[in-house]
Amino acid sequence: MSDIIIQAESTGKEFPSGDRRLAVLKEISFQIMKGEIFSIVGPSGAGKSTLLHLMGLLDKPTAGKILFKGQDTALFSASQAALLRNTTFGFVFQFYHLIPELTVVENTVLPFMIRHSYFSWMINKSKLYKRAHSLLEKLGLGERLKHRANQLSGGESQRVAIARALITEPEIIFCDEPTGNLDQATSREIQSLIWEMNKDSGLTFVIVTHDENIAKKAHHMIKLVDGKIVPGESTAK
Amino acid sequence: MYKLFLAWRYLLSRKIIFFSIAGIAVGVMVLIIVTSVMGGFVRDVRQKIRGISSDLSVSVSDEFKTFSRFFGDYKADSRQLLDEIRAIPYVAYASPRLEWGAMLSTKDNRGAPVMVIGIEPATEDKVSNLSEYLVYKRSTDFRLEDKDPEPPGAIVGRYVGAYELGTGQQERSAFDWEPGQSIALTTVMSRDGMLQTQQGEFTIVDEFYSGLFDQDSVALYLSLKQAQLFLKTEDITKITIRLTDYKYAQEATRRINEILGKSVRYFQIKTWEDEKENILTAVTVEKRIQAIILFCVVIVACFNILAMLTMRVVEKTKDIGILSSLGSTRYGIMQLFLYQGLIISFLGCLFGVVSGYLFTINLNKIQFLLKSWFGLEVFPPNIYKIGDIPWEIDVPTIITITLLTVSMSIIFSIYPAIKAARMEPVEALRYE
Numbered sequence: 001m002s003d004i005i006i007q008a009e010s011t012g013k014e015f016p017s018g019d020r021r022l023a024v025l026k027e028i029s030f031q032i033m034k035g036e037i038f039s040i041v042g043p044s045g046a047g048k049s050t051l052l053h054l055m056g057l058l059d060k061p062t063a064g065k066i067l068f069k070g071q072d073t074a075l076f077s078a079s080q081a082a083l084l085r086n087t088t089f090g091f092v093f094q095f096y097h098l099i100p101e102l103t104v105v106e107n108t109v110l111p112f113m114i115r116h117s118y119f120s121w122m123i124n125k126s127k128l129y130k131r132a133h134s135l136l137e138k139l140g141l142g143e144r145l146k147h148r149a150n151q152l153s154g155g156e157s158q159r160v161a162i163a164r165a166l167i168t169e170p171e172i173i174f175c176d177e178p179t180g181n182l183d184q185a186t187s188r189e190i191q192s193l194i195w196e197m198n199k200d201s202g203l204t205f206v207i208v209t210h211d212e213n214i215a216k217k218a219h220h221m222i223k224l225v226d227g228k229i230v231p232g233e234s235t236a237k
Numbered sequence: 238m239y240k241l242f243l244a245w246r247y248l249l250s251r252k253i254i255f256f257s258i259a260g261i262a263v264g265v266m267v268l269i270i271v272t273s274v275m276g277g278f279v280r281d282v283r284q285k286i287r288g289i290s291s292d293l294s295v296s297v298s299d300e301f302k303t304f305s306r307f308f309g310d311y312k313a314d315s316r317q318l319l320d321e322i323r324a325i326p327y328v329a330y331a332s333p334r335l336e337w338g339a340m341l342s343t344k345d346n347r348g349a350p351v352m353v354i355g356i357e358p359a360t361e362d363k364v365s366n367l368s369e370y371l372v373y374k375r376s377t378d379f380r381l382e383d384k385d386p387e388p389p390g391a392i393v394g395r396y397v398g399a400y401e402l403g404t405g406q407q408e409r410s411a412f413d414w415e416p417g418q419s420i421a422l423t424t425v426m427s428r429d430g431m432l433q434t435q436q437g438e439f440t441i442v443d444e445f446y447s448g449l450f451d452q453d454s455v456a457l458y459l460s461l462k463q464a465q466l467f468l469k470t471e472d473i474t475k476i477t478i479r480l481t482d483y484k485y486a487q488e489a490t491r492r493i494n495e496i497l498g499k500s501v502r503y504f505q506i507k508t509w510e511d512e513k514e515n516i517l518t519a520v521t522v523e524k525r526i527q528a529i530i531l532f533c534v535v536i537v538a539c540f541n542i543l544a545m546l547t548m549r550v551v552e553k554t555k556d557i558g559i560l561s562s563l564g565s566t567r568y569g570i571m572q573l574f575l576y577q578g579l580i581i582s583f584l585g586c587l588f589g590v591v592s593g594y595l596f597t598i599n600l601n602k603i604q605f606l607l608k609s610w611f612g613l614e615v616f617p618p619n620i621y622k623i624g625d626i627p628w629e630i631d632v633p634t635i636i637t638i639t640l641l642t643v644s645m646s647i648i649f650s651i652y653p654a655i656k657a658a659r660m661e662p663v664e665a666l667r668y669e
Contacts, residue, residue, distance in 0.1 A: 050663075058562060058662045079566055086564020093666070097559045101246040111563045113239035121238040164563075 005069060005172060005204055006032040006055055012063030013050055013227075024050050025227045028064070032220070034171075035202040037195070039218035041209055046224040048208040049176050055206060056089055056174045057081040086115050090165030094177035096157040098149035098164075105145045108132040108163045115168075128167075135163050139193070155186035162193065172204040179214065191217075239560075240569060244576035247549065254581065257545050260538030261585020261642060262592065268531050268638050269593030269630075274600070275524035276634065277627030282520050285448050290509035291332075291364045291477035293489060295322070298505040306336070307472040311503035315473045321496045322476060327485035332360035334475040335464045339424035341397065341457065349398035351457040353422065355464025355473075364479040367458070372444040373416055390442035391420065392458035399454055414444050422457075422467065437467040451516065483508075528638075535642050538585070539649040542578050546653035550574065550660075557657055558665030571658035578650025579643065586639045594630065601625045 013025040025047045032038045032055075040048045053059040054066050057073055066073045068084070076084070085091075098107045109132045113121060136145060139159045144152060152160065158178060165173050175194070179187035191214060197203050207218060215221045216235065223233040248254045295318075297306050308315040315333060322331045335355035342348040362368045371392065393414050418441040425432050445456055465471055480489055490506045497504055510517060550557075557570055565573075596603070604626060607613045615626070 053663045053666075056562065058666070082561075082564045082566045082569075084564075085562060091562045093562075097555065097562075097666070099243070099556055099559065101243075101250045110239065113242060114560070114564050114569070116238050118238045118241070 003034045004031050004067075005034045006206070007067040007070075008051075008055075008064070009067065010064035011051075011054065011061045011066055013047070013054060013059070014062045023227055025054075025061070025224075028224075028227075028229060030220075030222055030229070032172075032204065032206060034204055035198070036219035037198050037205045037207065037217075039207045039209060039215035039221045040224060041212050041215035041221060042224035043210060047227040048210075048224055051224070052174050052176050052206060052208045056091060057085055086111055087168060088171045090168065090170040090173040092158070092161045092165050092173060092175040092178045094180040096149075096154075096161045096181075098152075098157055098160055100148065100150045103146050103148055104136060104141060104152070104160050105129060105132050107149055107160055108136060108167055110164060111168045132163070132167060135167055136160070139163050153186075154182050155189060158182060158186070158190055159193070162190070166197070166203075170203075172206065175205060175207045177209055178207065179211070180209070239565070240572045240576050243560075244573055244580055247553070247573075248577055248580055251549075253545060257538070257541050257581045258585045258588065260541045261535065261582055261646065262588035264531070264535035264538045265586050265589025265638060265642055266593040266596065267534055268528060269590060269635060270597050270600070271531055272524065272528050272634050272638070273593075273597040273628045273630050274626060275520075275527055276629035276631050279520045279524055280629050281627045282449070283517065286513045286516065287509060288366050289370060289447050289449070289452060290512060292480040292483050293478040293486060293493075293506060293508055294512060295476040295478070295493060295504055295506050296474060298503055301503050306474040307470065308474070309472040311500050313497070313500050313504070315476075318496065319476055322478065322493060325489055325492045325496075327480050327482070327489040327492070328478055329481045330360055330363040330479040332357050332364040332477050333461060333473040334361075334477055335461055335468065335470070335472070336474050337424060337464070337468055339422045339457075341393075342421045342423065344419055347398065350455065351394075351397055351422070352455045353424070353464055353467070354456060354458050355461040355468075356458055357461045361477075364477045367445075370445055370447045372446050373442075388419070388438040388440055389460070389463045391439035392443045392445050392456075393420070393441050394453040394456040395444050395446040396450060396454040397457060414441055416441055416443060424468070426468065435468055437463075439463075449516075532641070535645060539582075539645045542581055542646055543649040543652060545581075546574055546578060546650055547656065549577070550653045550657045553657075554660065554665050557660050558662050558667075561662030561665065567658040570660070571654040574654035574657045575647060575650050578646050578654070582643045582646030585646075586642050589642075590635060590639060593635075597628050597630060600628055 008028050008030050011025060011028040012023065014021040014023045016022075028051060030038075040051060042048050050059070054061050057068075057076065060074055073081070091097075099110065102110065109128050112124070112128045116124060133142075133145060136142060139162065141156060141159055141163070144156060149157065149160065158181075162178075178194070179190050182190060194205055194207070195217070198205055205218075207214065209215050215223075221235045223230040297308070297311065301311070304310070308318065319331055319333055322328055334357075335353075337353045337355075339351055339353045340348055341351045356367070372395070395414065397414070420439050420441060422437050422439060424435050426435060427433075439459065445453065445458065447453055459467065461473070478489070480486060486508050490508075493506050494501050560570060560573075604615050607615060
């Protein structure tokens with residue numbers, strides 16, 4: 001039981017749509033174990049990203065519960081949720097979501113800038129920049145450190161996003177269509193990077209994708225259609 | 238830490254920001270220039286008023302002046318009162334005065350209203366700095382008590398008989414005063430229920446010019462003795478006092494009140510500021526009103542910040558989502574946009590203060606250049622009666638302008654900041 005990092009219990013999410021309420025997620029239940037790659041697959045509009053946002057504490061369910069290490073996330077205050085997103089979670093999005101005004105290395109250390117006060121940042125700045133340099137070099141971005149985010153290719157941008165997610169040494173990384181905007185070769189490169197990191201450091205990944213080939217390679221997979229888990233098509237290795 | 242850093246980067250990324258900074262800078266610069274020039278005018282006016290004013294004056298209270306202005310009519314022996322006032326430790330000098338309204342006429346039948354001021358030449362110059370404002374000769378007795386000329390001497394205000402044009406321009410007196418001119422004074426006094434006319438002839442011995450039109454257009458100084466002969470009285474209407482230090486004004490007032498005893502209710506003791514309250518208040522209020530009107534420029538610039546930041550919130554919607562996903566709180570997002578407003582106002586104030594200061598201290602050089610290049614006179618000396626444009630850099634005023642501007646900018650940044658903070662992270666991330 002202690003290895004369960006995230007658990008969904010009859011989770012539902014509705015959004016207002018005019019006078020009615022639109023149910024995007026219905027009765028979703030699953031468990032994500034520490035150190036596994038958990039994939040969520042399904043067609044567009046199935047509720048995959050919404051489910052990821054609920055797990056990442058970017059949104060709150062309207063029914064059921066999402067538990068993080070056994071604790072109901074609905075009970076977390078806004079600042080507790082922000083702290084968890086900063087220290088324990090990492091996010092990688094389809095459109096990279098880098099800050100265009102910042103350089104590659106500044107984008108990478110951004111979570112630390114958010115965490116630290118001015119004085120604490122000044123004390124730790126050089127150490128954290130070194131860590132970012134080394135991480136970016138490992139990801140093949142050693143030559144691009146001073147480049148602005150809008151000067152990078154898609155694959156490079158996604159690697160910067162991965163570096164930004166990894167730098168805080170989180171317990172879990174949420175990836176929303178991480179290869180959805182990349183060509184096949186770059187997509188394969190990013191996939192192998194994810195699997196490598198999972199294997200080397202036991203980092204937990206939750207990957208939302210519409211590509212079943214990627215999803216099936218995960219330790220656990222659930223398929224969502226119309227906001228519901230399709231029972232027969234969920235797999236576990 | 239990221240808020241200030243990111244706010245700075247956001248601002249650098251858009252050139253439109255420089256217009257917002259320029260807006261604030263121009264507003265602050267104009268405010269500093271105008272308040273400094275007005276401050277210079279106020280200082281000059283105060284100095285001029287101060288120069289011709291005594292520290293304290295004792296006269297019959299306004300409510301009793303209708304009945305009589307003479308001390309003797311209120312059971313006050315003016316000689317004894319003067320001696321007792323002179324004995325007060327805080328009093329350096331005290332001088333008697335006899336002030337009375339009269340009509341002046343010249344031999345060619347032109348006339349003008351004047352305020353006859355009878356003074357004791359030996360003490361008057363020690364109480365006010367009258368001799369400094371005499372045009373022809375600075376003698377301690379003003380030649381008022383000279384045997385020559387005959388008839389007795391009078392000092393006339395430069396603008397006695399002058400009229401003011403609608404523009405505020407003051408014409409040189411139509412009488413074109415010069416020493417040696419003969420004048421006649423006529424007044425009426427009520428004696429034993431009858432109005433009696435008093436007349437006298439005098440010779441102009443000097444011209445009085447303080448730069449204050451109100452004074453220069455009515456003052457006519459005689460010696461106290463001659464004024465008393467003219468008005469057929471031995472009494473006085475005022476005692477003017479120079480203190481050892483102006484800070485003792487309150488204590489000296491208290492002591493004079495004690496001396497006046499039971500007659501105190503008939504008299505009023507005024508400091509020079511009380512005496513010239515109207516003009517001092519007028520120039521100060523004018524300075525304040527101009528500052529308030531010009532502060533509207535800063536408010537317009539603040540609206541510019543509001544519009545620019547509101548636009549930036551929309552532009553940066555996705556970034557708000559990213560920052561939320563990286564652990565930024567709503568308060569942090571709010572601060573990020575408040576800091577942008579703060580940086581704009583800070584830089585605007587910095588440029589505004591520096592340029593306002595440089596402009597002000599070089600104001601006369603700039604005026605000279607404008608005149609020599611374009612023939613443009615900003616302050617025509619024949620209208621403003623000033624050689625150089627007066628200015629006074631007042632640090633507390635600059636601090637107030639800066640603090641008000643920064644506060645206004647923060648207030649105007651609150652709306653976009655709250656708008657940004659209220660944004661749902663998920664909605665922001667979906668925004669394209």
